[in-house]
Amino acid sequence: MPGYLLGIDNGSQSTKVTVFDEHGTVHARARVPLRPNDTPRPGVVEHPDDDLWDSIGAATRAALEAFDGRPEDILGVGLCTIRFCRAMLRADGTLAQPVLSWMDERVSRPYEHVNPDVRYVTASSGYITARMTGQFRDTAANYQGVWPIDTDTWTWIDRPELPREMLFELVQPGDELGTITAEAAAHTGLPEGVPMFATANDKAVEALGGGLGDDRTLLLSLGTYIAGMTTGARNVHDAKAFWTNFACRPREYLYESHGIRRGMWTVSWLRDLLGEQDWLNEGAATVPPGSDGLVAVLDWLAPVDASFRRGAFLGFDGRQGPFHMYRAVLEAIALTMCGNGNAMAAELGTEFDRVLVSGGGADSDVLMRIVADAFDLPARRAQGGAELGSAICAGVGLGLFGGFDEATAAMVRPGTAFTPDHATHERYRQLVDVYRELPTYTDPLFTWLASAGD
Incomplete structure (x- = not known):
């Protein structure tokens, strides 16, 4: 049986x-x-x-x-x-x-x-x-x-x-x-x-189930907390652009870039305000890259070391509607994580060849295309997640497989791939710098608002 x-x-x-x-x-x-x-x-x-x-x-x-x-x-x-x-x-x-x-x-x-x-x-x-x-x-x-x-x-x-x-x-x-x-x-x-x-x-369990297994792949985890992850055997201490976590394989490590708190929660929150998800995704696909100048600041949950921060939309000029707002949040996620992922790769001394995307957000074609264009790399849906990673651990523990490599080869299947558009990437390449520098301008405003008892 x-x-x-x-x-x-x-x-x-x-x-x-x-x-x-x-x-x-x-x-x-x-x-x-x-x-x-x-x-x-x-x-x-x-x-x-x-x-x-x-x-x-x-x-x-x-x-x-x-x-x-x-x-x-x-x-x-x-x-x-x-x-x-x-x-x-x-x-x-x-x-x-x-x-x-x-x-x-x-x-x-x-x-x-x-x-x-x-x-x-x-x-x-x-x-x-x-x-x-x-x-x-x-x-x-x-x-x-x-x-x-x-x-x-x-x-x-x-x-x-x-x-x-x-x-x-x-x-x-x-x-x-x-x-x-x-x-x-x-x-x-x-x-x-x-x-x-x-x-x-x-x-780490999500990374295992998603098929992350080498340092040339970045796994973009679209969860309540969004992180970019890669893997390796070194316990790297005191890194600046990432932190070292335990992997879901004994004695291996997961490197995690800086992330976004309440990342996909923010997408769900906006969807509840604006309308049905499929409608928003279809509409966002018609909005040009850059959302006609609309930019989202994603601190809907402020980081512990900067509790004054808040979320915001910047750049309204009358052209934008609900689809622009929705796409601006998706672009903010992809472009923020592109900057964070590239910083991690530079500190690790590696370069990414591909992006795996896991979590519920990976079901969105428009978000997958934005990710591919932001990174200028093939982006593939990860078919498995933490449930599959959990099952793999059970299979290894039961002795059904000779180890984690054999188990992932047997149980993890590749998902749909999205090819980047290089012209769109050039537009996004400029915006990566915008998102990296945004806190320089918004931090003084939010600090003042916090002191004024917002």
């Missing part, structure tokens, strides 16, 4: 669950939106109630209901969750307080032990692992930033503010986390005893 792999992608806006076979063919999928975050005061962004656990249960049940096979045909589960979240757990693995979103300012500071009910401090992946398997174990590849981890050895460092006994055991991507408990089986519809496998942080 055939066996199947189930990949979980618990993202910032929804949980997606997909059932794959060992060739990467999709046999069922489901998506359940997350509830809006609780933001009771500035800087506080929490996941309401037990929303992560609830959405994973609902999405998994829905995927299994759409699956033509039997739940017993699921051989293994790969788990990917939102990175940079912080979960504080009681001794039994349940939440002692709401999970902190990656947008919560507290996750940029070391943990402070102020709640006596907290026994463990972990990432969202650790929390879901504990609920699914009963094991206090998590992937090393989902810990960065203020977590006490040695990025050379992928192991914990002793720090007094977060004692080792409050941290989970660390494993590598593709290692088994545990097996589905009876409680988790009732919650998700998965059979009790099915093994679950570690992945990494969500961007």
Whole structure:
């Protein structure tokens, strides 16, 4: 009988669950939106109630209901969750307080032990692992930033503010986390005893599922946080144009350019204001490159080190309408990330030959053409994402493949390619400089507005 792999992608806006076979063919999928975050005061962004656990249960049940096979045909589960979240757990693995979103300012500071009910401090992946398997174990590849981890050895460092006994055991991507408990089986519809496998942080899992495997390829990840990524074996410290993260392959690294916070969230926000997405995409394709002089500043969520920044449109002169606004945001995304990606390539001493584009935004032909023209490189849709990357980790962990190279060759398929128009690129090449220099002009304005109590 055939066996199947189930990949979980618990993202910032929804949980997606997909059932794959060992060739990467999709046999069922489901998506359940997350509830809006609780933001009771500035800087506080929490996941309401037990929303992560609830959405994973609902999405998994829905995927299994759409699956033509039997739940017993699921051989293994790969788990990917939102990175940079912080979960504080009681001794039994349940939440002692709401999970902190990656947008919560507290996750940029070391943990402070102020709640006596907290026994463990972990990432969202650790929390879901504990609920699914009963094991206090998590992937090393989902810990960065203020977590006490040695990025050379992928192991914990002793720090007094977060004692080792409050941290989970660390494993590598593709290692088994545990097996589905009876409680988790009732919650998700998965059979009790099915093994679950570690992945990494969500961007690295997305990169694996998208087929990123060399330093001549840039993966443009169009998510709530937009990043440009490439991969390598060096743990590069103190880079200026990028930062080094763990990859979804043991002992390898993912290099991430500077990104855009609330990137595709901004596109969704604008769509909700202006109209239906297909209509906007069709209309944006008729707008000339450069949007007739309209420029978008994409700080709808200000960076931590420049909290005064805001989003803006500049350059209205009466020619522009909703299609110009929509295209201006798409161009701002592509041109900002072109500048960021090229800066990363220069610091790494490489050049990109191609761009892979993943995430929901990759479904837009107009955005794919803008990306190809901005980079002056072939741009290809990545067919897989974090769900497929999760399933690949499960397949490797189960021994269905000889390693990650064999697994990606078997399961990742190339998507549609878009060829750049060199004349359009010349127009965009000038605008890359505009977007790079924009903060020089807008920062003083937004600083003044912030001081005036906007």
